[in-house]
């Protein structure tokens with residue numbers, strides 16, 4: 056009870072100096088590390104895919120790479136609150152939405168039996184130049200949020216993304232796929248061997264990049280792959 060009181064006091068105290076409002080409606084949010092009020096949180100368009108077998112995100116990868124389970128937490132609509140949060144994360148140097156959305160995703164993963172067998176999380180890597188420019192990899196920030204509520208280790212240095220210079224337009228389909236795949240490199244194969252890896256990113260659209268990175272992960276001995284993103288867009 057005493058601890059609770061002190062915590063509340065500290066929350067209020069911090070709030071005085073770092074007041075923040077709901078990102079959705081602007082109402083005053085009292086709890087720290089919360090970005091949305093309960094009403095705005097309820098308005099985020101849930102897909103239900105995390106708990107659903109053969110969902111549309113899983114179907115993206117059918118016949119392309121072997122995926123144990125896949126899913127996204129929310130539908131991504133233009134001019135939506137979710138878009139606002141993701142734009143803030145990717146283009147306005149604000150990590151908070153990534154961490155917050157990661158936690159929301161983490162709760163869903165923790166509650167779903169479909170992802171129980173996952174051993175470790177790998178955020179889809181950015182190339183070093185892009186990461187330096189942005190200051191961080193948004194997928195890695197989301198992974199930090201996930202692991203805060205769903206205690207799975209995050210492997211940040213197992214896979215890297217090379218800087219891509221070659222033009223792909225003159226290549227045939229097979230060598231284009233080879234080039235795409237070779238954008239990713241497993242730099243520490245021992246860290247992923249015989250593990251079930253959950254590859255994560257902010258949004259899935261065509262799935263081409265996740266597929267390329269996932270294919271590299273599956274080349275390591277004994278690996279299994281699942282894929283999850285915060286948002287899904289057609």
Ligand SMILES: [Zn+2]
Pocket residue numbers: 077078079080081082091092093094095096
């Ligand atoms: Zn709100």
